[in-house]
């Protein structure tokens with residue numbers, strides 16, 4: 001465990017609102033006079049942030065309490081700061097944190113203010129970490145981060161004043177059209193904030209209920225992102241099958257796939273066009289394309305088990321098949337608090353349940369750095385990846401000796 005903790009790691013799929021420290025949720029809720037089911041850490045872990053969940057809905061319950069406190073710049077800054085601190089303490093050196101800004105917008109907080117507040121916290125913690133002696137002296141590599149903006153597929157009312165108003169003002173449009181308009185507005189604002197405020201917004205994501213809300217509603221927003229050199233990832237193949245992953249890479253130009261759990265599941269193909277043999281060929285072609293193009297799959301072991309109770313153990317997770325097919329994969333937490341996990345823990349689980357040799361492990365961890373949407377130039381990214389590889393080898397050697 002200590003060895004894994006020491007290794008330089010990435011987390012390319014982690015939601016800020018799913019990774020708030022529980023004591024912070026309690027403290028900020030009390031200050032803001034917001035009700036919680038319990039005011040102790042143990043109570044919150046028993047009732048809300050559990051080890052096991054009934055289903056996706058039960059899992060999503062935890063976001064209600066974090067989104068409720070993430071409505072002012074003081075809270076957003078603090079949560080951003082603590083998020084980086086928690087990551088660096090377990091050896092994560094590069095993180096791409098994602099959130100849906102529209103959940104945090106209200107009468108007092110517009111898009112830019114949300115982004116500036118979160119970034120202030122992330123930046124402050126990063127500067128603090130990178131000023132530590134071991135980093136300044138070059139003994140250890142620095143920490144960097146990028147921000148991924150999430151558009152939402154669909155969700156119920158009452159979570160966010162912004163979305164409630166958006167739904168009201170487009171009362172006569174189909175709901176999917178409303179969300180696709182919101183996504184387009186969001187990506188335009190994100191590109192503007194990146195270019196005019198210099199914020200490290202590096203990617204665009206589509207999150208929320210997949211089934212019944214296909215990717216094609218979001219092509220306009222993704223085309224805009226693509227044309228403005230924003231990198232793209234999509235939550236796909238989590239609740240839906242291979243066709244959702246196919247849409248993500250063909251219609252939305254996805255560089256990476258969030259989860260991709262059902263990639264190999266032909267029972268999840270809904271198209272009537274295919275017979276059994278064609279379904280097999282479709283999956284084979286899709287997996288080959290993903291492998292060859294190095295479309296990286298953001299694997300979230302614990303989270304997948306929690307939202308899909310039909311998967312009984314980690315060993316049953318399709319990560320095993322992904323490994324065999326030599327797909328490009330990277331270990332991610334999805335939600336540090338809601339899933340009660342860390343990157344170190346996810347890697348430990350993978351090592352325990354799958355046949356991974358040290359070379360494969362190194363490959364998988366370094367791939368996180370290589371396939372990141374690094375917010376600098378390509379040359380800076382290359383130099384950084386090289387320094388990470390050197391450091392990784394050093395940790396391996398020191399560990400072998402001791």
Ligand SMILES: [Zn+2]
Pocket residue numbers: 013015207235258334
């Ligand atoms: Zn996610």
